[in-house]
Amino acid sequence: MQNKLSAFCCSFVVLWFGFICCAGETTSNSEQQAQQSEEWVTYTGNTGPGKGKHIVLISGDEEYRSEEALPMLAQILAKRLGFTCTVLFSLDPQSGVIDPNQQTNIPGLEALENADLMVIFTRFRELPPEQMRYIDDYLMAGKPVIGLRTATHAFHYSRNKEDQYAKYDFQSGVPGWENGFGSIVLGETWVSHHGDHGNEGTRAVINETHAAHPILKGVADIWGPTDVYTVGALNDATVLLYGQSTSGMSADAPINTEKEMMPIAWTRTYQLPGGNAGKAFTTTMGASIDFQSADLRRLLVNACFWATGLETAATQQVDVSVVSPYSPTMFGFDEFKRGQFPVDFRLERD
Structure with a gap:
């Protein structure tokens, strides 16, 4: 009788332990599914000059940590200035994890259908x-564009050169x-590194002819540690x-006078063949670590004002401090x- 009771107790313990393990596994799977189901992150703007405007920011580069810089x-654009912002990422299609090396998948581009600005x-x-059709439709409509760093070579069709959008190839x-x-669109494609990549940084100099431009x-x-691009x-x-x-x-490194x-950084008017005219701003700076410069953040904020027709909102008093802790990764x-998943970039209160 005692042996039967001991056996029963052991079986009960094993079953109970298995139940607990399964429950834990179910919770873990549920959490993982929730992470995977959120393929982008949106920050709602409540008050500020940008209220009512929607900006879609598209990240996806292998080197300069756009997946850190754009959130x-x-x-800043949402919580300081009132824009509603949607940030898109290159995702692994199976796991939903952010993978900058994944060149063929950026979910959520349909957000461009009601966007006022594409970054x-x-x-x-x-x-x-x-x-890709959402990007093409957006540009054909002549809506405003801001391009950062590697956007000069944003697309490269090496797999399917007969794709209908292979014309976008750099x-x-x-x-x-x-x-x-x-x-x-931006006015220049990829040429080369003008600076010594990984050894030289970039010091910005204002073009005095256009010093009064609202973007400035x-x-x-x-100053930023990424090197100057050849243009x-x-x-x-x-x-x-x-x-x-x-x-x-x-930042205190001397200028290479040779x-x-x-x-x-420049502006221009673009027009796709058969499309409407639109305005574009480009900077070849913009690695996540470059954005430790408050004035670079201000440049981009001002560019967003300019692109969305809110030039008068660009003032020296605009707050461009970061909203959440920002520790960018070296390029x-x-x-x-x-x-990391898109959900990891959510704000606790939005």
């Missing part, structure tokens, strides 16, 4: 037609689409900032933080 910028910071993406040879999105309001001192003959652009190479990657300055291939 930070979106939080793009991608590199070598080759999106499927069912996603090396496109399609008549009327030479050098693709970068050239047609309150902007005085920008050739810009297509009908107004250069606002030039970049000097610094001989070192610290290298000429290059445009690093570099495969240096991104693993295991």
Whole structure:
């Protein structure tokens, strides 16, 4: 009798332990499914000059941590200035995890259908037609665009060169689409590193001819550790900032006087073949670590005001401080933080 009772107790304990383990596994699976189901993050703007305007920010680059920079910028735009901002990411289609090396999947681009501004910071993406069509429709409508850093080479169709959107490729040879999105929309495609990549930074110099431009309001001192890009003959652009190479990657590094300055921020009017005209702002700065510069944040905030027709809102008093703690990762291939989901960038109260 005693042996039977002991056996019963052991069986009960095993069953109970198994129940607890299964319950824990169910909770873990539920949490994981919830993370995967949120493929983007939205910050609601309640008060401020941008109230009623919707900005869609598209991240997706392998090196410069756009997946960190754009949520930070979106939080400022929403919580300080009233814009409602949706941030999109390159995601692994199976796990839903943020993967900057995933070049063929950015869910949520349908948000562009009701967007007032598109901010793009991608590199070598080759999106499927069912996603890419939203970008194409947006640009054909002539709506405003802001491009950061690698947006000059935002797309590269190496897998399917016959894709209907392969004309967006940064090396496109399609008549009327030479050098693709970068050239047609932003005014320049990828050329080369002008600065010594990984050893030189960028010191911004205001173009005094356009010093009164609203995008430069309150902007005085920008330095970032990313190097200057080579920029050739810009297509009908107004250069606002030039970049000097610094001989070192610290803010007090001396200027490399042997290298000429290059445009690093400009505006222009773009028009796709058969589309409406729109305005664009581009800066070849913008790595997540560059945004430790308050004046670079101000430049981008002012550019968003300009792009959405709110130029008068750009004042020196605009608060461009970060909303949540911001510790950007140093740029570099495969240096991104693993295991992050879009939900990880949510604000506790939104």
